[in-house]
Amino acid sequence: MKKSLTALGVASAALFATAFAAQAADITLKASHQWPGGKGDPRDEMVQMIAKDVEAANVGIKVQVYPGASLFKPKEQWGALTKGQLDISAFPLDYASGRHPQFSATLMPGLVRNHERAQRLNDSPFMDDIKKIINDAGVVVISDAWLAGAFASKKNCITSPESVKGQVTRAAGPAFEQMLVAAGASISSMPSSEIYTGMQTGVLDAANTSSGSFVSYRLYEQVKCLTQPGANALWFMYEPILVSKSTWDKLNEAQQKALTDAGKKAEEYFNGEAKKLDDKLVDVYKKAGVEIAEMSPEDYDAWLATAKGSSYKLFAEKVPGGQELIDKALAVK
Numbered sequence: 245m246k247k248s249l250t251a252l253g254v255a256s257a258a259l260f261a262t263a264f265a266a267q268a269a270d271i272t273l274k275a276s277h278q279w280p281g282g283k284g285d286p287r288d289e290m291v292q293m294i295a296k297d298v299e300a301a302n303v304g305i306k307v308q309v310y311p312g313a314s315l316f317k318p319k320e321q322w323g324a325l326t327k328g329q330l331d332i333s334a335f336p337l338d339y340a341s342g343r344h345p346q347f348s349a350t351l352m353p354g355l356v357r358n359h360e361r362a363q364r365l366n367d368s369p370f371m372d373d374i375k376k377i378i379n380d381a382g383v384v385v386i387s388d389a390w391l392a393g394a395f396a397s398k399k400n401c402i403t404s405p406e407s408v409k410g411q412v413t414r415a416a417g418p419a420f421e422q423m424l425v426a427a428g429a430s431i432s433s434m435p436s437s438e439i440y441t442g443m444q445t446g447v448l449d450a451a452n453t454s455s456g457s458f459v460s461y462r463l464y465e466q467v468k469c470l471t472q473p474g475a476n477a478l479w480f481m482y483e484p485i486l487v488s489k490s491t492w493d494k495l496n497e498a499q500q501k502a503l504t505d506a507g508k509k510a511e512e513y514f515n516g517e518a519k520k521l522d523d524k525l526v527d528v529y530k531k532a533g534v535e536i537a538e539m540s541p542e543d544y545d546a547w548l549a550t551a552k553g554s555s556y557k558l559f560a561e562k563v564p565g566g567q568e569l570i571d572k573a574l575a576v577k
Contacts, residue, residue: 271499272306273491275332278318278437281311285460286517287334290387290485290510294332297509301424301502305495307332311505318435323392326382328490330519334389336483337378339435340416345376345563351417352559353551355573357517362390373565382489389514392522393479394458394472397450399444401469401537405550411449414439416481419555420452424545426554439463452479455521459480464532471537476544485510523533 275295279285287464288311294356295307310316316324316333322340324330338351348356349370356362365371366388375385393416395402402408409428415421421431432447436457442448445467451463455473458464473479524537539547560567 251415271304271495272308273331274315275307275309275334276313276315276321276324276330276428277309277334278309278313278321278435279311279334279457280307280460285456286514287389287456287483287522289517290389291332291334291512292504293510293513294386294485294506297506298502301498301505303496303498303502305499305502308531313435313437320439322383325488326348326389326484328382328488333486333487334483336416336436336481337374338419338481342343344381345418345559346374346377346569348419348555348559349565349566349569349573350374350442352478352570352573353423353555354420354480354548356390356568357477358392358475359392361576362480362518363515364576365390365573366408368572368576370569370576373569373572378486378490384487384492385484385488386487386503387485387514389485389511389518391454391456391483392473392477393407393452393454394470394525395452395479396458396463396467396470396534397449398466398468399449401535402450402471403537403539403543405546408450412447414442414448414451414453415477416453419551419559420479422555422558423551426550427547438463439468441466447527451524454479454481454483455525458525459521459528464529464534467487467534469535469537470525470529471539472526474538476523476539476541478539478544478547 246328275291277291279288280286291309295309298305298307318341320328321333321335337347341347378385406426412431412432413424413429414432414434415424434442436453440461440463493552530536
C-alpha cells in the first residue's frame, strides 16, 4: 500500500510538473516591427535575437516575431503597446510624437551628429526625461538604438538647404518637416516602408530616412544621388525596443530578467552594427550606380541655422518642456 501511495505521489508530481510546464509554455509574446524580416536589417535581427535568447532562458516565454508591418501598421504600434494589444516592438519613437510631442526631440535635426554622441545621450538627463514619458504612457524600454540617416533624391544631390528647394520630400517626423519647409521643400508624410512606392509613382522627389531603411527598402532603385551620413550626420533617430507595461507587469521576476538580459545583449549587438549600416549604405549605393555626396561642415551649419529658426523654435514654443529638453540634449558633449 505504501509503495502504491509513493507511486501515486510521484505520478501526481510528474503530472503537476507537466501541467505547469504546459502552462508556462503558453506565454507567447507578440513582437512587431515594420522592416523586412530575414534580410539582414539589424532592427529585425535585434528582435529575433531577443526572441531566441528569451526562449533559451527557459522561463516559459516564447516570442513570435511579425516583421514587415504584418501585424500592425508602423504608426499603430505605439497605441497597441499602450493598450496591451502588442507585447514588443522595434519602434521609431518619433512616430508617436502626435501623442507625445516631446518625442520629436529624438529626431531633431543636428541634435546628435555622430554615433559616439548618441551613446552618451543614452545615459543623460535628456534620455531620463524621454524614458519617463515612455514609462508613464505604459511602455518599457529594454534596448536603446540610434540610427544615422541620409538624404536621397531623384533630381539632384541634397547638400545645402538651397539644394532641396522645390522638391516634394518625405521626412520622418515633424521637426525635419518644419526644417525642410523652411528650406523651400514640400512635404509628403509617410512611414519609411512607403517611400519606394512614393518615389516610383512620382509622389516623392526626395526622402530622408535611416541608413538601414535606405538599404532594406532598396531605394537605390529609385534615386539619383545619396547624401551619406558621413562626419556631419544631420539625421539621427531613436528606434528602441519597447515592451508593453501591461505585459511586463504580468511577467514574473525570472521572465522580466530574461527579457532585460536579452534586451541588453541586443542593444550591445546593435551598437556594433550602427556604424556598419552607414558603410553598407555607401557600398550598396555605389554598386547600384548612385552618385554619393556628403555634407560639408558649412552645409551642416547652414542646415542647423535653418533648423534653429524653424523646428527648434517651434519645439521650444509649442511643446511642454521643449526648450529644457533641447538644452539637456545639447549639454551632452
